Amino acid sequence: MSGGGKWGRRLVIAVPNIWLILFFMVPFLVVLKISLSEPRIAIPPYAPLWDWVNGALEFNINFDNYAYMWEDSLYINAYLSSLKIAAISTLLALFIGYPMAYYIARSPEPRRSILLLLVVLPFWTSFLLRVYAWIGILKTKGVLNEALLWLGIIDEPLIIMQTNVAVYIGIVYTYLPFLILPLYANLVKLDDTLLEASYDLGASRISSFFRITLPLSMPGIIAGSMLVFIPVIGEYVIPALLGGLNISKTATGRWLRRWRW
Amino acid sequence: MRLRFTPVMALLGFIFLYGPIASLVIYSFNESKLVTVWGGWSLKWYGELFANQQIMDAAWLSLRIAAISASAAVVLGTMMAMVLVRFGRVRGKGLMSGMITGPLVMPDVIIGLSLLLLFVSMQGLIGWPSGRGFTTILIAHITFGMAFVAVVVQSRLSDMDDSIEEAALDLGASPLRVFFDITLPMITPALISGWLLAFTLSLDDLVISSFVSGPGASTLPMVIFSKVRLGVSPDINALASLIVLVVSIGIITAAILMRKKP
Numbered sequence: 001m002s003g004g005g006k007w008g009r010r011l012v013i014a015v016p017n018i019w020l021i022l023f024f025m026v027p028f029l030v031v032l033k034i035s036l037s038e039p040r041i042a043i044p045p046y047a048p049l050w051d052w053v054n055g056a057l058e059f060n061i062n063f064d065n066y067a068y069m070w071e072d073s074l075y076i077n078a079y080l081s082s083l084k085i086a087a088i089s090t091l092l093a094l095f096i097g098y099p100m101a102y103y104i105a106r107s108p109e110p111r112r113s114i115l116l117l118l119v120v121l122p123f124w125t126s127f128l129l130r131v132y133a134w135i136g137i138l139k140t141k142g143v144l145n146e147a148l149l150w151l152g153i154i155d156e157p158l159i160i161m162q163t164n165v166a167v168y169i170g171i172v173y174t175y176l177p178f179l180i181l182p183l184y185a186n187l188v189k190l191d192d193t194l195l196e197a198s199y200d201l202g203a204s205r206i207s208s209f210f211r212i213t214l215p216l217s218m219p220g221i222i223a224g225s226m227l228v229f230i231p232v233i234g235e236y237v238i239p240a241l242l243g244g245l246n247i248s249k250t251a252t253g254r255w256l257r258r259w260r261w
Numbered sequence: 262m263r264l265r266f267t268p269v270m271a272l273l274g275f276i277f278l279y280g281p282i283a284s285l286v287i288y289s290f291n292e293s294k295l296v297t298v299w300g301g302w303s304l305k306w307y308g309e310l311f312a313n314q315q316i317m318d319a320a321w322l323s324l325r326i327a328a329i330s331a332s333a334a335v336v337l338g339t340m341m342a343m344v345l346v347r348f349g350r351v352r353g354k355g356l357m358s359g360m361i362t363g364p365l366v367m368p369d370v371i372i373g374l375s376l377l378l379l380f381v382s383m384q385g386l387i388g389w390p391s392g393r394g395f396t397t398i399l400i401a402h403i404t405f406g407m408a409f410v411a412v413v414v415q416s417r418l419s420d421m422d423d424s425i426e427e428a429a430l431d432l433g434a435s436p437l438r439v440f441f442d443i444t445l446p447m448i449t450p451a452l453i454s455g456w457l458l459a460f461t462l463s464l465d466d467l468v469i470s471s472f473v474s475g476p477g478a479s480t481l482p483m484v485i486f487s488k489v490r491l492g493v494s495p496d497i498n499a500l501a502s503l504i505v506l507v508v509s510i511g512i513i514t515a516a517i518l519m520r521k522k523p
Contacts, residue, residue, distance in 0.1 A: 009348065009436070012344060015337065016407065019337055019404070020363075023401075023403075024364060027375030027378060027379040097274070106267075118278070119278070121508065121512055122278055129497070133501070143284050176278065230366060233368065240490075
């Protein structure tokens, strides 16, 4: 390779990495530095981590902030609550998403592509507006309550908005495509001959499903669940809009309330 | 005929996915201000939407940020993907692939907060960026956008046969020429989908933008969020319906174009 090529190669390596170091790694070091500093009421609101005192470098590392986080039940409860909400919504999404992924994977070709497109399409529209749509449906005088009252199923409106139920509905709704796609990719590769053999040997549809399809689709289930579970832990917008007061229950909500930026 | 479990569940699932969108669109044509009281068909909320200067300004700002950040993210993300897939032995490759997947798994709140702290410290140290707004939002969006682009391009590059590129190199083409004449045309579909992904994510981002934005720079999601917190407002329904319309046309056109190709 010529000398020019070598420099070109270095440039291609350097540019994206410098960007990431500057705007992704360094910010974390700043956070880490502040987390280890002693808080004080000044600008900036923390003591410097190191200082030149009489010509010697003096470090001033303090773990009080970490201890404080463990002592104050507020943070731990908020974190546990985030984990609980994420776990329950992932399970709910799995119950709704699995049959859909299975049905799409088993459909004949033209229909399969169209259904897959229908799953992906909502993802490209605004996430915020899809959450907003549920406010109109779930509120006390919303579409759902009016319809149920009209049908005579309930006598007085259900209170769903500003409860955990609304948060679960919103989360499952927005994250469903993330679960369906990896599951579909897994189920579509399922070998039909295994199921046929199982039927020939006298197994029922249900027992074939639980003993063949379900175990074979485990990688898809795990991948899809991770794609839902991990981002939901840090979710802020859905609890803020649908959960109302419950916003304070999630870790992110606690943060935003406590540190008024 | 026996009712089968899976098709029924799948149908209910699709109703669950599309019911809310349908109700948004239907109520955007509602004459009444009360969203649940039907007052007859009307286009009045679309008129109000276009008359609302705050929403129009925010939409223009968001579109500019999304277009610029997606384009920069495609350039940086493709460079990163080339380094990781095609450059052979490079020192620190593990760290690089860790850094590029970082923005994908890190919660938005943490990315936003740490970038805000960086911008504040940088302003104190070197006086740049002076204040927060367009530039800081742009930097934040390029950073997470390039991670998504890198993933898309990386998977395309590793599926691709590199013998054609090797043949061109053997025949004496320079690496730059090989990239622009061979690699680039072959990864164009990945570049387009990466650009669209970065564009959509930028247009949709609320949390990171809220952290790194300053007074005077409100993106569309920030304006929508502050309006929606106060309750349902029909002009937001009109805005949502327009977005659904544009996205559906775009996706369906893309699907038809892809199908025509062999």
